[in-house]
Amino acid sequence: MAIDNYRVVSEPITNDMSGMAKASMDWRRLAHNVETLASLTDVPLMAMIKADAYGHGVIPAARVSVEAGSASLGVATLREAWRLRRLPDLAEIPVMALLYTPEQPGLAETIEAGAELGVSSLTNLDAVAVAAERAGTSARVHLKGDTGISRGGVAEPEWEAFAEAAAKHQAAGAIEVVGAWSHLACADEIGHAANAAQKAAFERFLSAVAAAGLDPAVRHLANSAALIADRETHYDLVRPGIALYGYNPVPQIPVDLKPVMELRSRVATVKRLPAGTGVSYGHAHRLERDSNVALVPLGYADGVPRAASGRAEVYLAGRRRRILGRICMDQFVVDLGENTVRPGEPVILIGASDHHPDADDWAAWAGTIPNEILTGIGARVPRYWNRGTA
Ligand SMILES: *Cc1c(COP(=O)(O)O)cnc(C)c1O
Numbered sequence: 001m002a003i004d005n006y007r008v009v010s011e012p013i014t015n016d017m018s019g020m021a022k023a024s025m026d027w028r029r030l031a032h033n034v035e036t037l038a039s040l041t042d043v044p045l046m047a048m049i050k051a052d053a054y055g056h057g058v059i060p061a062a063r064v065s066v067e068a069g070s071a072s073l074g075v076a077t078l079r080e081a082w083r084l085r086r087l088p089d090l091a092e093i094p095v096m097a098l099l100y101t102p103e104q105p106g107l108a109e110t111i112e113a114g115a116e117l118g119v120s121s122l123t124n125l126d127a128v129a130v131a132a133e134r135a136g137t138s139a140r141v142h143l144k145g146d147t148g149i150s151r152g153g154v155a156e157p158e159w160e161a162f163a164e165a166a167a168k169h170q171a172a173g174a175i176e177v178v179g180a181w182s183h184l185a186c187a188d189e190i191g192h193a194a195n196a197a198q199k200a201a202f203e204r205f206l207s208a209v210a211a212a213g214l215d216p217a218v219r220h221l222a223n224s225a226a227l228i229a230d231r232e233t234h235y236d237l238v239r240p241g242i243a244l245y246g247y248n249p250v251p252q253i254p255v256d257l258k259p260v261m262e263l264r265s266r267v268a269t270v271k272r273l274p275a276g277t278g279v280s281y282g283h284a285h286r287l288e289r290d291s292n293v294a295l296v297p298l299g300y301a302d303g304v305p306r307a308a309s310g311r312a313e314v315y316l317a318g319r320r321r322r323i324l325g326r327i328c329m330d331q332f333v334v335d336l337g338e339n340t341v342r343p344g345e346p347v348i349l350i351g352a353s354d355h356h357p358d359a360d361d362w363a364a365w366a367g368t369i370p371n372e373i374l375t376g377i378g379a380r381v382p383r384y385w386n387r388g389t390a
Helices: 002-009 027-038 050-055 058-067 078-085 107-112 122-135 156-171 193-211 224-229 359-366 370-375
Strands: 022-026 046-048 072-075 095-097 116-119 139-144 175-181 218-222 261-266 269-273 291-296 313-316 319-324 332-337 346-350 383-386
Touching: 022 027, 027 058, 027 224, 046 058, 050 058, 050 370, 058 072, 058 078, 072 078, 078 095, 078 107, 107 122, 116 122, 116 175, 122 139, 122 156, 122 175, 139 156, 156 175, 156 193, 175 193, 193 218, 218 224, 313 332, 346 359, 359 370
Parallel strands: 022 383, 046 072, 072 095, 095 116, 116 139, 139 175, 175 218
Antiparallel strands: 022 261, 261 346, 269 291, 291 332, 313 319, 313 346, 319 332
């Protein structure tokens, strides 16, 4: 496989002046996850690399996903689509942008650059047709029906009018309808009644699209959870996001996925404190015995969730150790007990081995999902893509 070309992605994405924290991405693990997910379906993958590839770095993630077999790329914003469209090596790979407003600057430029657009309302459909005219080309669009998530997409009573308007714009040459799609609300809950209801609604949406004389080449519905849990949702294309990065949203169905990101920092200072000492803001924790403590210079501004205070652990000097008291903006304190370490000792917040905490652990400690942990890692943390060993 030509993936070896992507050993060159080992450049830092942001400038690292501190040398303390870094997020390291292992491209072999991403390639492995793409191949693993592809083996679960007969249809092509659209790799969802919105939000800077869930915090991993969009351009290397795009290249590795494509080299590993993803047929297309999905992003949220026009800016992300525009950036990807300017990469000559990905010029042949479809890129779909999901979200924009009708008056948004850059719509015509994005169409002109050749990005495909999800269309989630009649207003946006008309705006895309106008922008395409300005761009002097036809816009490749994916019509979105709201089949029950009640978020983006055209509501069922409007499907007929939506499809007919799209057919009219297509006949006029302003748009080309290449896709029809929707999104599931409860795909990670196997057997949830909403899944069957949404699948039935999607069939009705496809019928409305066909009734207007449209024949979109790709029909798509599945996110990571639906890709893993329900083949009936695969249609012509699947849109995995979180699973690409190594996290399984339906853990009751085991899939061989590997975390792509490792997040590390280093110990800044070490000191000994007496029993009874209050630690960090609010003295939310008091030492039960005389203890050594380490200061780690990473905080909630870097995406270490404050809500995980009192529960979270990091891997330091051979084992997991508790974070004491509140996680602060730029730093937190770790319990070393009777052990001691030297300043500069590595601290693993998110790791790839079973001994290390991972984004699922942080999500449990903070009451959220790994998607929010990964996308929340702050701009101060430099991202590196390495050759990896997996
Ligand atoms: C983010 C997103 C996905 C991927 O979702 P995961 O749950 O991360 O797999 C798929 N489709 C759409 C429309 C999305 O917005």
